[in-house]
Amino acid sequence: MNRTPLLDLAGQHRWIRVEIQEAMRRVLDSGRYILGPEVKALEEEVAAFSGTRHGIGVANGTDALLLTLDAWGIGPGDEVITSPFTFFATAEVISRLGARPVFIDIDPETYLLDVEQLEQKYTPRTRAILPVHLFGQPADMDEVTAFAKDYGLKVLEDAAQAIGAEYKGRKVGSFGDAASYSFFPTKNLGGYGDGGMVITDDEELAKKLRSLRVHGRGSQSKYHHIALGYNSRLDELQAAALRVKLRYLEAWNEARRVKAEIYDQSLADLPIVIPTVPADRKHIYHLYIIQTRRRQELMKHLRDQGIDTAAYYPVPLHLQEVYRDLGYREGDLPVAEEVSRRAMALPLGPELDEVAQDGVVAAIRDFFLG
Numbered sequence: 473m474n475r476t477p478l479l480d481l482a483g484q485h486r487w488i489r490v491e492i493q494e495a496m497r498r499v500l501d502s503g504r505y506i507l508g509p510e511v512k513a514l515e516e517e518v519a520a521f522s523g524t525r526h527g528i529g530v531a532n533g534t535d536a537l538l539l540t541l542d543a544w545g546i547g548p549g550d551e552v553i554t555s556p557f558t559f560f561a562t563a564e565v566i567s568r569l570g571a572r573p574v575f576i577d578i579d580p581e582t583y584l585l586d587v588e589q590l591e592q593k594y595t596p597r598t599r600a601i602l603p604v605h606l607f608g609q610p611a612d613m614d615e616v617t618a619f620a621k622d623y624g625l626k627v628l629e630d631a632a633q634a635i636g637a638e639y640k641g642r643k644v645g646s647f648g649d650a651a652s653y654s655f656f657p658t659k660n661l662g663g664y665g666d667g668g669m670v671i672t673d674d675e676e677l678a679k680k681l682r683s684l685r686v687h688g689r690g691s692q693s694k695y696h697h698i699a700l701g702y703n704s705r706l707d708e709l710q711a712a713a714l715r716v717k718l719r720y721l722e723a724w725n726e727a728r729r730v731k732a733e734i735y736d737q738s739l740a741d742l743p744i745v746i747p748t749v750p751a752d753r754k755h756i757y758h759l760y761i762i763q764t765r766r767r768q769e770l771m772k773h774l775r776d777q778g779i780d781t782a783a784y785y786p787v788p789l790h791l792q793e794v795y796r797d798l799g800y801r802e803g804d805l806p807v808a809e810e811v812s813r814r815a816m817a818l819p820l821g822p823e824l825d826e827v828a829q830d831g832v833v834a835a836i837r838d839f840f841l842g
């Protein structure tokens with residue numbers, strides 16, 4: 473039986489193998505392996521792609537968030553408002569700095585921060601808002617940035633899942649004070665290992681981040697330090713490979729959109745929730761998410777036919793064991809909790825072929841209609 477994976481990374485590699493090998497060879501022969509010309513070129517290319525002035529390559533997407541919040545001086549006593557329905561790293565970085573994540577509930581159809589609740593959760597300790605462009609769909613950036621402006625808050629966009637997505641005709645990552653990308657292999661622009669980047673228009677922030685990622689180094693020399701920093705560098709091999717992949721990103725995102733539309737049309741009559749995309753947004757379908765009350769059964773039915781799926785995300789962040797002392801209880805964020813019980817991802821990627829996708833659709837239809 474042919475297996476249909478959630479995402480076929482080896483298949484993606486086959487398309488570009490020769491170009492990747494050439495790029496890797498260039499780096500291997502160069503003798504520069506960390507923070508060299510490939511990283512610098514990638515930073516410029518990703519910033520230009522995103523419509524921002526600066527790109528700062530770091531070791532991973534988590535560090536892109538962490539170093540930015542740190543550069544803003546966020547720490548003990550501060551609060552950062554974010555979503556309870558996202559990958560753990562989004563909130564982890566807030567806690568890691570000694571600040572407190574404050575969760576607000578999500579919209580039940582788009583899974584994005586419910587911006588109506590910002591007002592309720594704001595306190596004088598609030599320093600920043602960390603909206604997540606979840607599953608490849610842009611958050612409500614006009615409302616977020618307007619609120620932040622009124623209250624003097626920073627905005628950090630978690631764009632780990634949404635490179636190339638658009639809000640009102642503009643790419644995500646260019647709305648907040650800064651944004652983070654992850655180049656984890658499964659992301660829409662994924663490397664062959666870990667990688668991440670901060671993008672921003674803020675020159676001063678860019679400068680701070682370039683220092684923080686190399687142990688808070690000053691401009692005087694390698695061995696003069698002006699801050700307590702990190703070892704969080706992007707390497708040349710990843711950057712060279714990512715530069716190749718960046719050239720395909722728009723086409724790959726478009727291929728995802730086409731396949732998402734096929735799912736939309738083929739599943740619309742079933743008793744499930746399919747993605748909702750407001751008219752002013754371009755979703756790039758990092759994941760194609762459906763909701764069903766029968767998630768476990770459906771996942772088993774598909775697995776028995778060789779089709780991989782995954783629950784996204786099974787535990788909302790406010791109910792994570794490690795966050796017990798934040799004082800949230802079940803029922804506090806009912807939408808995120810319900811969605812956590814129902815949401816699952818179907819196989820999707822630029823390499824998903826028609827036969828495999830037809831198989832997924834047929835198996836789901838068979839499950840509900842028999």
Ligand SMILES: *Cc1c(COP(=O)(O)O)cnc(C)c1O
Pocket residue numbers: 532533534535558559561562604630632633653654655656666667668
């Ligand atoms: C992947 C991801 C991150 C973390 O990125 P890493 O590169 O894995 O550190 C952060 N936030 C979200 C929403 C993600 O999906």
